[in-house]
Amino acid sequence: MLYLPRYRYHGIMGFCNVWDKKIGLTFPSKIILIHEICHAISVQKHGTAWKIRMRKAIEIAQEREPEIVPDLENEIARCITQTDMPNRERERLIINEVKGDANYYHDFSEALDGLLADCGIFPEYNRQLYHKIHDKAIRAIESTIRARRNSNVTE
Numbered sequence: 206m207l208y209l210p211r212y213r214y215h216g217i218m219g220f221c222n223v224w225d226k227k228i229g230l231t232f233p234s235k236i237i238l239i240h241e242i243c244h245a246i247s248v249q250k251h252g253t254a255w256k257i258r259m260r261k262a263i264e265i266a267q268e269r270e271p272e273i274v275p276d277l278e279n280e281i282a283r284c285i286t287q288t289d290m291p292n293r294e295r296e297r298l299i300i301n302e303v304k305g306d307a308n309y310y311h312d313f314s315e316a317l318d319g320l321l322a323d324c325g326i327f328p329e330y331n332r333q334l335y336h337k338i339h340d341k342a343i344r345a346i347e348s349t350i351r352a353r354r355n356s357n358v359t360e
């Protein structure tokens with residue numbers, strides 16, 4: 206079996222811990238860096254506060270580096286079409302997936318990190334949320350496996 210951990214392929218380009226003001230990039234990109242800086246000085250979500258900062262960055266770019274303006278415009282369009290899913294909903298999605306495929310997530314512990322990353326949950330981004338959902342997922346995996354084992358015994 207060829208196993209490809211999801212987190213290497215989830216396609217995330219950058220993240221920003223808005224509390225620590227720490228930014229991470231998975232590849233060098235001025236656009237993504239500006240995107241993350243706009244989070245650092247506003248909020249985690251791609252809402253109005255973030256958009257205002259991005260618009261300000263575009264204003265500055267029009268003066269200093271007009272060639273990147275279209276890329277910044279595209280970045281806003283790209284991110285506002287991605288809905289910022291509430292944490293509760295993301296948590297429900299994750300718990301449902303790990304319950305459905307409990308053995309897989311039990312055997313490949315990196316897959317859970319991959320799934321969390323797919324849902325935008327990184328320890329670097331929000332350690333508390335990461336641990337909360339990670340621990341809950343582990344418990345869901347273990348109780349699902351236990352329940353399946355018990356139902357097999359009685360068959």
Ligand SMILES: [Zn+2]
Nearest residue numbers: 240244251284
């Ligand atoms: Zn963002």
